[in-house]
Amino acid sequence: MANCDNLFREFNNTIKLSEPKKNSLRTSRNSLREKVKDKFKEKGGYDLKFHWQGSFAMNTIILPKDDDYDVDDGAYIQGEKIPTESIETLHNWLMEAAEEHTTLPPKDKATCVRVFFKEKYHVDLVLYHKKTNSRPQLAHKNAGWTDSDPKEFIEWFNARSDDSGQLKRVVRYFKTWADELRGEMPSGLIFTILATNNIRFNDRDDVSFLETMESIHTTLNSQFVCYRPTTPANENLFGGYSETRKKYFMDRLSSFIQSGKQALELPNQKDACPKWQKHFGERFPCNLAEDKLEDSKSFDAPAFIKSDARSADQE
Secondary structure (H helix, E strand, O other): OOOOHHHHHHHHHHHEOOHHHHHHHHHHHHHHHHHHHHHHHHHHOOOEEEEEEOHHHHOOOEOOOOOOEEEEEEEEEEOOOOOOOOHHHHHHHHHHHHHHHOOOOOEEOOOOEEEEEOOOEEEEEEEEEEOOOOOOEEEEOOOEEEEOOHHHHHHHHHHHOEOOOHHHHHHHHHHHHHHHHOOOOOOHHHHHHHHHHHOOOOOOHHHHHHHHHHHHHHHHHHOOOOEOOOOOOOOEOOOOOOHHHHHHHHHHHHHHHHHHHHHHHOOOHHHHHHHHHHHHOOOOOHHHOOOOOOOOOOOOOOOOOEOOOOOOOOO
């Protein structure tokens, strides 16, 4: 049976964000934060606090095939009273700060202001209001101030992660597959929830990924839902999917599962690798695949080891 674990690990090294890129992001973020902080102090006398959120904060961010990636940064207005200014006005302040910071024009969206950088990434500035001992409220241009707690989601994810970092790698594999297909594939948030709820830990990443796909397929075949586990809780993220879009995803998931099963049954990496590369794209490292017979052996899943969110990830 072909063991492609080392190819998956090398693939993970290719698709995850490198430390130089992370450092570049942090530098851009810090400078942008200062601009936003000064703007809100000048315009409304507000003191802001900031928190990374989303895939960067959870360390599941990937480098897309077109090299254009995004990160989310939460800006929190502190205080017991909701700001008197309209959300439209507050977004305009974010826009002004962004325009003063970069030469590329920002984009005002319902839930954020998107700031573009010439290094081919963008930062989504998401504005919140935070009372003491209360959940944050998102400044949504259409829905008003709505409950939303991205830090709660990060804590939920970290509590279910393993010390070896396999869950984070599996999430990256799903995101890279979606990036390869583009189109009507689920979002990174949906894949993060599905993978976390259905993860099948194993010493081998190829086996873990295949068995997690199978678990997701079984779950969605029974009931095609994906509920957000944190505030706003119980929102079905598949709620707006048409039957056509559901079928599109399930058909591609079934096809990937079939290829994964075939890959595991083949005698060597050289024969098995194209089965994985067919779905992951050309970045999956078939150039490293070896043409030698694998020993037949069991790949039963080991006991799950719960991660302490404070510990370093073994990636």
